[in-house]
Structures are given as structure tokens and as C-alpha cells.
Amino acid sequence: EVQLVESGGGLVQPGGSLRLSCAASGFSFSSYWMHWVRQAPGKGLVWVSRINSDGSSTTYADSVMGRFTISRDNAKNTLYLQMNSLRAEDTAVYYCARAGGLYCISTNCYDYFDYWGQGTLVTVSS
């Protein structure tokens, strides 16, 4: 059974840092691209970041570029999101998600999110 379990959320002051983890099990973690998605309280889903299977390629939403860093440790089956210079607008539940149905044509790749973790809440407030 595929399982994704996030941890590391909590209350942090504006300007502070936090590192989220996502422990994966039930599948070959090193073979899959992975994503982080967030959802502010009462709001919709927003994609945050993506990492390829070996960690050599990363992509970020404009809103977090330069502040957040996605990484992975395939030996530990764990995905990370390092969040620095946190702002009030970063307050959200953060989900990790597995990239499903990855299909690449030339330099273009397409994937959706087939499994999600339960989420971890990050609150940025003084």
C-alpha cells in the first residue's frame, strides 16, 4: 500500500524557517517524481514544487522561488521541503504528492498526482 506521511509543520514567526519531511513507503520511491502542494485555510489547492526521481531537477512556483528548496533522500525514502524567509501568506496545510502517469515527449513531461499524504499544517504568525 502506498503511504506518504508528512511531518515537521508547526508555528513559526515571520522570517523564520521550517523543514518539512514526507516519508514514503509501499512503492519504489526512487523511481518517482514528487511534488509539494499547499492549501491555505478555507482556500484551494496550489502547487508549490516538484523534484525528479534522482533529485537532479527541481521546479518551483514563483511565489516560493528563492525561499523554498525541495530535496530528497532516496536511501531514506524521504522527500523534504526547506522553507526559509516564511511569510504569513505561507500559512497552509502542506501536502506531498506522488507524480503518477509520468509521460515524457522530448523535453516535455506530463504528470498528475496519484497519491497524497495527509498533510502537515504550517502557521506563520507572530
Next chain:
Amino acid sequence: DIQMTQSPSTLSASVGDRVTITCRASQTISDWLAWYQQKPGKAPKLLIYKASSLESGVPSRFSGSGSGTEFTLSISSLQPDDFATYYCQQYNSYWTFGQGTKVEIK
């Protein structure tokens, strides 16, 4: 950036009703579209990918259609477990979600 617009934002329906949700993309996305269901306090769940492909284990009352810029999610006979919020997502260029459609009990 590709914007996704869902309609309606809220839908009131009864058990047994046929329900249709529309999702429009700001530019063509071929059929790189997924639909998710989310219940309060829970993670989203994949229902449909590539516009019309049903994810394994998802009941056949769910169906998706469309290509280009206009897409629909249909539920043929609404069940009590289907009252939830539904999101479309394009994955043609990066990943963008619609604002969600809440299906509530009439």
C-alpha cells in the same frame, strides 16, 4: 500561466441526481487534465486523469470528458459519499488547479 476556471462554485443536489461540473482552461491544454475529490480535513483523491481516464478503484458513476480548453466531470447518480469539493487540474504546463466546486446536499 494557465488559469483554470470551474463552474459552478457551489452546486446543491440530491442523492440520485446527475451532476456536471465544468472546467475551462485559459489556453489549450490538449487532454492533460485531472480531477480530484476532497472531503473536509482530508487529502485530495485522484478521480480522473488525461481528461477521461478513470483512476483504478474509482466508481464508474464518475466520468470525465473534453479536450482543448473545455472539460466536464459528471457523476451519473450522486451518492451520499460524493458530497465533497471537486478540483480540476491542468498539467500541460506546470500544474494549476481550478478554484473548486463544492457539491452540497440540497
